[in-house]
Amino acid sequence: MNCEQARVAMLEGDRSSELESxxxxxxxxxxxxxxxxxxxxxxxxxxxxxxxxxxLAERIASLGRAAVSQPRRQISPRVFLPITxxxxxxxxxxxxxxxxxxxxxxxLKGVGSGATASAFVAGWNDAEGTRLRIExxxxxxxxxxxxxxxxxxxVDGRHVSAGTFRGDGVINASVGVRRADFPRxxxxxxxxxxxxxxxSDTYFDTA
Amino acid sequence: MMEPExxxxxxxxxxxxxxxxxxxxxxxxxxxAVFTVCYRAxxxxxxxxxxxxxxxxxxxxxxxTFDLSREPAPWLYAxxxxxxxxxxxxxxxxxxxxxxxxxxxxxxxxxxxxxxxxEVRRAIDRxxxxxxxxxxxxxxxxxxxxxxxxxxxxxxxxxxSRAHRAHRRLAVLLAHLREATA
Numbered sequence: 561m562n563c564e565q566a567r568v569a570m571l572e573g574d575r576s577s578e579l580e581s582x583x584x585x586x587x588x589x590x591x592x593x594x595x596x597x598x599x600x601x602x603x604x605x606x607x608x609x610x611x612x613x614x615x616l617a618e619r620i621a622s623l624g625r626a627a628v629s630q631p632r633r634q635i636s637p638r639v640f641l642p643i644t645x646x647x648x649x650x651x652x653x654x655x656x657x658x659x660x661x662x663x664x665x666x667x668l669k670g671v672g673s674g675a676t677a678s679a680f681v682a683g684w685n686d687a688e689g690t691r692l693r694i695e696x697x698x699x700x701x702x703x704x705x706x707x708x709x710x711x712x713x714x715v716d717g718r719h720v721s722a723g724t725f726r727g728d729g730v731i732n733a734s735v736g737v738r739r740a741d742f743p744r745x746x747x748x749x750x751x752x753x754x755x756x757x758x759x760s761d762t763y764f765d766t767a
Numbered sequence: 768m769m770e771p772e773x774x775x776x777x778x779x780x781x782x783x784x785x786x787x788x789x790x791x792x793x794x795x796x797x798x799x800a801v802f803t804v805c806y807r808a809x810x811x812x813x814x815x816x817x818x819x820x821x822x823x824x825x826x827x828x829x830x831x832t833f834d835l836s837r838e839p840a841p842w843l844y845a846x847x848x849x850x851x852x853x854x855x856x857x858x859x860x861x862x863x864x865x866x867x868x869x870x871x872x873x874x875x876x877x878x879x880x881x882x883x884x885x886e887v888r889r890a891i892d893r894x895x896x897x898x899x900x901x902x903x904x905x906x907x908x909x910x911x912x913x914x915x916x917x918x919x920x921x922x923x924x925x926x927x928s929r930a931h932r933a934h935r936r937l938a939v940l941l942a943h944l945r946e947a948t949a
Contacts, residue, residue, distance in 0.1 A: 564935075564938070567938045568931065568934045568935050568938050571934045571937060571938050572930070572931075572934050595944055596938075598880075598883065598944075599883070599887060599937070599941055599944065600906070602880070602883055602884055602887045603887060603891075603902065603906040603907075604906050604907065604909075605807065605884070606907060607803060607806050607807035607810075607884075608803055608807065608884060608887060608888055608891070608907075609891075609903055609907050610802070610803060610806050610812075610815075611799065611802075612798060612799060612802035612815075612816070612819065613812075613816065616794075616798065616802070616816055616819060616820075617791070617794055617795070617798060619820065620790060620791070620794045620798070620819070620820060620823045621790065621791035621794065623790065623820065623823065623824055623827075624787045624788055624789070624790030624791055624823075624827065672832075672834075673834050673837065675829060675832040676825070676829045676832070676842070676845060676846055676849070677845065677849075697848075697849055697852060698845050698846065698848065698849035699845055700841035700842055700844070700845045701841055701844065701845075701882045703838075703841070703943075704943050727882065728845075728848065
């Protein structure tokens, strides 16, 4: 049994001794076992097989026809209100989850490739530096070999990394510099290439 | 038929250039995946339809900022997830006002694993109809291969070969999910 056959066998739920023997000697396939089990579980979810109603395609196509007469980048109240209310909910979440009120907080707008994303940042100044809590929504999942990195940058252009993450969610970070000295907070997409500096692929930026 | 990736890029070029009629083809490419993740997260067909519509409206509005050197799928997924979050929070607020519940501030577990569900759904949609039918009966309904053969009225050997072909294709199409976890 080779690796390709072993992966197919795992996806099929095979429990043969031939597969066990292959896994015993192949660390690559053992490493993929968890992911393949999760894929099998996902395939069993009824929602995954749910079909949209046939008329939804026509409804969306007609929205497209109507959109021709509307200017772009103008968010309707119907879409805008849930977003602002969602940010209000994030504020509430930050307040409930962190017992000490933040020293500062702000909405961080997506830029460039992150233009459709948003984030809410809360920060605490402490003796060691700065604690951050960032709630990110609407950012693309990172492609393989990549990660998002949070940066603080001083007025004279020195960068300090405040941590990395892979997609939407809450990121708690602690960094050994004061925000007063490193006022710019930004997030970039980085590749695993050995370069420890920020890339030019910026998703969020206070600058 | 054009490869889905090439077709997606062609559609995105049209959207970026301001061709709103490309929303229909964009739905043809991604509509099932958008609906699936919205339904999975929200657990309600009507809400999922609302979120799906919002996602495509938002995609149209944001298309002018789309970077054509990137893949459209993660971009549209991010928009779909956000539309589902918006619909969820709006619905909870509506219910909270009606029955005096406290404001819900966290997303439920159904919002976890959405990217994986998106990718698996897209992979399923790329199987042939015969293969998809066999995979559905075995995974969703828990049929054995013998039961699947009886249900479809086809020989057991045909079920086995279709299942094996489908699993081999799924393993290839979802290789990036395995690599991300490994």
